[in-house]
Amino acid sequence: MRSLRRRTFEKKQKATRFFNAWFFSKMKRKKVLFGMALFGSISAVYVFNEYKYLEPHLRGKLIEVSGDISKAAGLIVQEVIVEGRSKTRKSALLKALQVSEGDNILTINMTEMKDRVNKLPWVKFARIERHFPNKISLTLVERTPMARWQINRMLKLIDDHGDVIPVVDLASFSNLPIIIGKNAPKIAGQILRTLSNEPHLFRRVKSLTLVSDRRWDVQLDNKINVHLPEKNPGKAWTHLATVEQGHNIFGDQVQGIDMRLENQLIIKIEKNKSSPGKVRGRNT
Numbered sequence: 001m002r003s004l005r006r007r008t009f010e011k012k013q014k015a016t017r018f019f020n021a022w023f024f025s026k027m028k029r030k031k032v033l034f035g036m037a038l039f040g041s042i043s044a045v046y047v048f049n050e051y052k053y054l055e056p057h058l059r060g061k062l063i064e065v066s067g068d069i070s071k072a073a074g075l076i077v078q079e080v081i082v083e084g085r086s087k088t089r090k091s092a093l094l095k096a097l098q099v100s101e102g103d104n105i106l107t108i109n110m111t112e113m114k115d116r117v118n119k120l121p122w123v124k125f126a127r128i129e130r131h132f133p134n135k136i137s138l139t140l141v142e143r144t145p146m147a148r149w150q151i152n153r154m155l156k157l158i159d160d161h162g163d164v165i166p167v168v169d170l171a172s173f174s175n176l177p178i179i180i181g182k183n184a185p186k187i188a189g190q191i192l193r194t195l196s197n198e199p200h201l202f203r204r205v206k207s208l209t210l211v212s213d214r215r216w217d218v219q220l221d222n223k224i225n226v227h228l229p230e231k232n233p234g235k236a237w238t239h240l241a242t243v244e245q246g247h248n249i250f251g252d253q254v255q256g257i258d259m260r261l262e263n264q265l266i267i268k269i270e271k272n273k274s275s276p277g278k279v280r281g282r283n284t
Contacts (some may be wrong), residue, residue: 001062002130010055016260028264029092058231067146073133074134075104075105075106075132075133075134076101076102076103076104076105076274077099077100077101077102077103077104077105077108077132077135077136078101078134078135078138079134079135080099080135080136080137080138081135081136081137081138082137082138082140083138083139084139084140084141084142085138086122086142087122087142087143088120088121088122088140088142090124092120093117093120095117096113096116096117096119096120097113097117097138097253098113098116099113101157105130105133105136106134106240108130108136110128110130111187113128113129114128117138117140119246121165121166121167122142122143122165122167123140123141123142123143124141124142124143125141126138126139126140126141128141143159143160143163143165144159144160145157145158145159145165145173146158146159146160146162146176146188146189147176147177147179147185147188147192147208148170148173148176148177148179148194149164149179149180149185150178150179150207151182155159155178157170157171157173157176158179158188159184160189161189162185162186162187162188162189163185164185177192177205177206177207177208177212178206178207179207179208179209179210180207180208180209180210181209181210181211181213183210183211183213184208184210188208188210191208191216191233192208194233194234194237195237196217197234197237197238198238198241199235200241200245201237201240201241201244204220204221205218205220205221206219206220206221207220210273213281215227215228215229215230215232215233215260216228216233219283220250222250224250224254224255224256224257225255225256225257225258226240226256226259227256227258227259227260228255228259228260229259229260229261229262230260231262232252236259237257238260239265240257240259240265243265252271253270254267254268254269254270255268255269255270256268
């Protein structure tokens with residue numbers, strides 16, 4: 001009885017060893033075939049790139065061979081993964097990518113694809129990678145709109161580096177302040193960051209005009225003009241915010257506020273009002 005059980009156990013072990021040997025050898029064969037297919041496809045692409053000035057029919061043959069090898073190895077595009085897209089239109093992005101499901105993943109010119117994507121209006125830069133055997137990943141970093149630039153009686157959208165974003169419809173950006181001045185875009189970032197340190201006052205900013213490339217005049221939503229000093233505009237702006245919160249100085253009769261003189265805040269009053277023409281106050 002024990003002898004019979006032992007023989008049965010040995011037969012099972014032998015069958016298991018035979019199956020494992022067959023299964024793993026089959027996997028090895030697949031890996032070898034895949035490796036050969038991959039090597040052949042890469043070689044075909046390399047030859048195609050090195051000899052791209054060959055006769056058209058020879059190039060066509062190379063492309064055909066490369067495509068057949070890549071298809072056999074599963075090296076075809078099955079998925080394109082996009083991250084970071086917010087303002088870039090999907091249709092424009094697909095047109096720039098110029099890739100379709102089933103394309104040979106090895107013959108795609110990644111440099112040209114990246115150049116096309118980087119030319120899209122909202123794209124700051126793009127990173128494109130191949131993930132073998134069948135995926136392409138695209139990561140976008142889009143530009144951040146900062147302000148609208150008034151130049152030659154036209155408005156242009158600019159990003160946080162002062163570069164123009166070539167978009168036509170600015171209707172959805174009406175909340176952004178307008179900056180005025182030929183060289184305003186390149187230096188507006190710093191003053192806008194300074195003004196944003198006082199959020200309740202910054203929300204009322206409608207436009208900023210660069211004066212003589214040295215200082216800024218700020219117009220508020222009630223059309224009051226604030227003349228900021230050339231030096232320490234942030235300090236003056238903070239003082240204005242403090243005074244306004246404590247004394248509500250933005251009345252209907254106020255025409256402008258001059259802060260160009262150090263440690264002084266001068267409120268200009270409309271002449272046809274009963275109040276005096278100017279009210280001077282020292283910063284404390």
